[in-house]
Amino acid sequence: MKRKMYLAGPEVFRPDAAALGAKKKALCERYGFTGLFPFDSEVGAVPAGERADWAIYRSNAALMQEADCAIVNLTPFRGPSADVGSVFELGMMVGLGKRVFGYSNATTDLLSRVRQTGSVLFDDEDRVWRDRHGMRVEDFGNADNLMIDACLAEQEHPLVRVSVADGDRYRDLRGFEECLRLAAKELLTRAAPVSNRREDRA
Amino acid sequence: MKRKMYLAGPEVFRPDAAALGAKKKALCERYGFTGLFPFDSEVGAVPAGERADWAIYRSNAALMQEADCAIVNLTPFRGPSADVGSVFELGMMVGLGKRVFGYSNATTDLLSRVRQTGSVLFDDEDRVWRDRHGMRVEDFGNADNLMIDACLAEQEHPLVRVSVADGDRYRDLRGFEECLRLAAKELLTRAAPVSNRREDRA
Numbered sequence A, B: 001m002k003r004k005m006y007l008a009g010p011e012v013f014r015p016d017a018a019a020l021g022a023k024k025k026a027l028c029e030r031y032g033f034t035g036l037f038p039f040d041s042e043v044g045a046v047p048a049g050e051r052a053d054w055a056i057y058r059s060n061a062a063l064m065q066e067a068d069c070a071i072v073n074l075t076p077f078r079g080p081s082a083d084v085g086s087v088f089e090l091g092m093m094v095g096l097g098k099r100v101f102g103y104s105n106a107t108t109d110l111l112s113r114v115r116q117t118g119s120v121l122f123d124d125e126d127r128v129w130r131d132r133h134g135m136r137v138e139d140f141g142n143a144d145n146l147m148i149d150a151c152l153a154e155q156e157h158p159l160v161r162v163s164v165a166d167g168d169r170y171r172d173l174r175g176f177e178e179c180l181r182l183a184a185k186e187l188l189t190r191a192a193p194v195s196n197r198r199e200d201r202a
Helices: A016-031 A052-065 A082-096 A110-117 A146-154 A174-188 A189-202 B017-030 B052-066 B086-093 B110-116 B146-153 B174-189 B191-201
Strands: A003-008 A033-036 A069-073 A099-104 A122-123 A129-131 B003-008 B033-037 B067-075 B099-104 B121-125 B128-130
Touching: A003 A016, A003 A052, A003 A082, A003 A174, A016 A033, A016 B146, A033 A174, A052 B146, A069 A082, A069 A174, A069 B033, A082 A099, A082 A146, A099 A146, A099 A174, A122 A174, A146 B052, A174 B174, A189 B146, B003 B052, B003 B086, B003 B174, B017 B086, B017 B121, B033 B174, B052 B086, B052 B099, B067 B086, B067 B128, B067 B174, B086 B099, B086 B146, B099 B110, B099 B146, B099 B174
Parallel strands: A003 A033, A003 A069, A069 A099, B003 B033, B003 B067, B067 B099
Antiparallel strands: A122 A129, B121 B128
């Protein structure tokens, strides 16, 4: 049976979310995965008397439980960092012990984006950058908060960064496809040699 | 043995992070919990040859595995939404099947904060609010993205919102203490009757 790939990202908020989800699912099929897109559940009927937002949460949580792995769109969203809904899902999949892949349609580091907000100063005493609230800005060369970049590094692949024109920021799928390539290499082709080695030993 | 409470939040970026962590841990003791503050691990020595950010990730992940529950500071951070590092940890704790509590030192809804950015318009056709990228802004009356509010509602308590002066935004602990009250009520006082009932049955 095909591995199931949960497809997290802020594109669920686009007017053409369903069409983009269909494109992502078609790409999944091409690389040997079955894509599970959260919008699938949003368009379903909400049970009478239930709040729509809680129903969506339960559907997405159920899809994540069902999935074997996830590709998360970590493109900066309404600020220097990724969409918190997608980041919640990244964390939940890691907590569930599943494989995660991530991409961003921006190539800049977190620090450079926070500096673009214009209110970041270098603290000579502590040798760190601080924002207008005095909060340290991480300077590890990461795309985002270290928990995001490092959970992917821990699984031995990087957060994929792609340069994209501003108008295509939430619809360009090259970073997504690179994650599919990584996932196919790590989860589909690697499976065979390992089982061969086990047979050799038996 | 005391339940262990993981203490997530952007205050790790403050110059006085260690002192604030000590305050949070003292409050935990008062309510019957042992607090685990991520900064504990950041000040530890990084093994030679290991990247500091990856070492911090591993330490925090280990603390979350060790914890029974978490209180997450979901105060808006560098934009209309919460700190993505804290949201990652919220998701990870949910994925690990642990109890989570959350507070925000802002009382406003997500929609009102995104509208403050000045570039949000009502889409008469779809009957939704959209930002300058055409991305729908959730309008459920939630403090943040629905995945955040709903994972707490799913555990039958709300995201605690507290009104705080701008200068105290990342150090006021009234919302944190309200989460401790909720946690003590749900996890400590409720536990006794259940174990009594088990003895009754035995």
